[in-house]
Amino acid sequence: MKVKKKILLLVSLIIILLPFFCYALNIRGEIKERKIPTYLIENNSYISLKSLLKILGAEDSWGRVEDRIFIKHQDVEIKFKINSTQVFLDKKVEYLGVPVKEVEGEVLVPVDDFNNILSGIVASPRVSKEPLKEEKVIAKDKNRSFTILIDPGHGGKDDGAVGYYGLKEKAVNLDIAKRMKEYLNKELRRNPGVKIYMTREDDVDVSLMERVQMAKDIKADVFFSIHTNSSRERRPDADGFETYYSPVKEEVILLPSISNTEKIDEKKEDGSTLSMILDDLNKTTAVDESRILADFVQERLAERLLTPDRGTKRRGFYVLRYTPMPAVLSEIGFICNPNVEWNLKDAEVRQAIAEALAKGLLDYLKFRDVI
Numbered sequence: 001m002k003v004k005k006k007i008l009l010l011v012s013l014i015i016i017l018l019p020f021f022c023y024a025l026n027i028r029g030e031i032k033e034r035k036i037p038t039y040l041i042e043n044n045s046y047i048s049l050k051s052l053l054k055i056l057g058a059e060d061s062w063g064r065v066e067d068r069i070f071i072k073h074q075d076v077e078i079k080f081k082i083n084s085t086q087v088f089l090d091k092k093v094e095y096l097g098v099p100v101k102e103v104e105g106e107v108l109v110p111v112d113d114f115n116n117i118l119s120g121i122v123a124s125p126r127v128s129k130e131p132l133k134e135e136k137v138i139a140k141d142k143n144r145s146f147t148i149l150i151d152p153g154h155g156g157k158d159d160g161a162v163g164y165y166g167l168k169e170k171a172v173n174l175d176i177a178k179r180m181k182e183y184l185n186k187e188l189r190r191n192p193g194v195k196i197y198m199t200r201e202d203d204v205d206v207s208l209m210e211r212v213q214m215a216k217d218i219k220a221d222v223f224f225s226i227h228t229n230s231s232r233e234r235r236p237d238a239d240g241f242e243t244y245y246s247p248v249k250e251e252v253i254l255l256p257s258i259s260n261t262e263k264i265d266e267k268k269e270d271g272s273t274l275s276m277i278l279d280d281l282n283k284t285t286a287v288d289e290s291r292i293l294a295d296f297v298q299e300r301l302a303e304r305l306l307t308p309d310r311g312t313k314r315r316g317f318y319v320l321r322y323t324p325m326p327a328v329l330s331e332i333g334f335i336c337n338p339n340v341e342w343n344l345k346d347a348e349v350r351q352a353i354a355e356a357l358a359k360g361l362l363d364y365l366k367f368r369d370v371i
Contacts, residue, residue, distance in 0.1 A: 027115040030055045039108060044098045049107035052114065063367040065296075069100075069107065070367055077292075078118075082107060087117055144193045146370050148184070148361070149220040151319060152177035152198065153227040153329075156205030161230035163341030169228040170203065172344050176332065177226050179354030187362060191371045208318045209255045215323045222293065223327035224361060225319050228344070230336040238334040240308035243298045245290035245328050246320035255322055289326035292367070297330055297360030304356040307333060307340065330357060 031038060031047060034055075039046045049069065053059050061072040071078040079088040085096040096113040152173040154160035160169030181196050188194045197218060199211045215223045231238040294312040302309045320327045332353050333340045343349045365371045 027052070027055060027111060027118065031111065038111060039103075041101065041103075041108070042098070045111040046101065046108040047111055049109060052109055056118075063369065064107075065363040065366055067102075080109075087114075089117070144191075144370060146194045146222075146365070147218055147220045148194065148196045148222045148224065149215050149218065150177045150181055150196065150198045151211055151223060151225040152200055153225055155200050155203055158205065161228060161335045163335040163344075164236070164338050165341055165345075167335060167341050167345060169230070169335055172228045172332075172335065172350070173226045174200070174203065176350050176354045176357070179351055180226070180358045183355050183358045184361070187358070188371065194365070194371065209257070211319050212255055212322045215325065215327075220323075220325050222361070222364075223319065223323045223325055224357070225317075225327070225329040226357065227329060227331050228333060228335045229331035230334060234336040236337055238337050239340065240310040240334070241298075241301050241305055241330070241332050242310035243294040243301070243312050243328055243330045244315045244317060244320065245287070245294045245312065246316050247287065247314040248316060248321060249286050249324060250321055251324055252322065286324060286326050289368075290320070290328055293326050293361070293364045294328045296363040296367070297328060297357060300356040300360035300363065301330070301332070301353070304352050305333075332357075 027047075030036070031051075036047055036051045036055075039048075053062055053071065056071065056073045058071050058073045063070045067082040069080055069082070077088070077090050080086065080100055082102045083099050085099050087094045087096060094117045096110055096117075098110050098113065100110070101108045152170070154170035154173060156170075158170065160173065162168050177198055178201075181198060184196055188196075197214075197220070199214055200206045211225075214220075229238070229242075291312065298309065298312050315329075317329055320329055333344060335341050335344065362371070
């Protein structure tokens with residue numbers, strides 16, 4: 001009997017104390033309890049983004065890039081756009097009844113819709129129920145050290161893919177990389193702490209091992225590889241752009257040797273239990289950051305290019321797998337497609353692609369509060 005009483009007492013304590021440590025998110029309840037101001041727009045109740053961040057406890061884990069808002073909460077990435085009804089919870093898409101709005105510089109989110117969408121997320125422990133207060137804005141450190149390594153794929157004896165009219169991938173990659181570096185230097189002139197390097201500045205041979213080792217030697221914070229795609233059958237109708245990140249990161253003392261091809265692992269994940277366990281064990285911050293960077297880059301390319309958006313993809317390319325920092329590889333178009341090859345000969349097209357890649361990287365730097 002004494003044992004049963006102890007068990008009942010323990011269960012009772014857990015039930016009583018559990019709400020102090022973990023509770024389902026209730027935005028409407030938080031608004032009422034914290035006396036958060038709401039705004040009525042076309043018969044719909046809104047709260048400010050600042051208030052939402054306070055409720056989520058995410059004041060230090062969010063960012064804004066133009067009309068896009070990114071929030072990191074309880075290992076869930078929440079993304080939405082102003083004047084849009086789409087909300088992304090990681091890869092899952094939810095839809096609002098009314099769009100997010102911006103009024104006189106203040107971003108407003110619909111209460112009921114966000115309450116329904118975020119109700120399944122566990123909220124942070126409640127520490128304070130005081131009314132919201134204005135926070136002081138802390139200026140960014142413009143001298144903050146940050147190193148970017150741009151990697152033009154192929155070079156020297158390795159031409160990469162070659163188009164029907166003889167255009168070589170190595171030349172396209174290098175030209176776009178140089179334009180990207182020039183654009184970044186111009187945009188980052190007020191941020192002297194950000195340094196930009198390239199794995200090659202000329203048409204020279206640089207092995208995959210040397211590219212990875214250089215990234216390690218200069219302690220790069222981001223590795224950005226530029227490539228031009230081709231199908232195995234050199235199909236003239238192949239089209240589109242895509243950005244890759246590695247699903248795993250491997251830290252090794254001696255880098256494995258490989259022939260001078262840009263691909264180490266073309267196999268798809270087999271979906272087995274062992275594969276999924278290993279995949280989970282290898283998920284690191286660098287992998288997550290690579291995915292976020294890839295999303296930014298792909299979005300910017302989609303704004304400028306008229307070719308199909310093939311999305312962000314996971315693939316264990318050598319230069320992505322063995323670089324310890326966030327790393328992406330963009331395939332900016334299929335050079336085996338005569339129309340794409342012809343466009344890639346145009347300096348204006350290369351400049352547009354370079355600027356799109358650069359803007360994707362700048363979006364990431366703003367999101368991570370580097371600039």
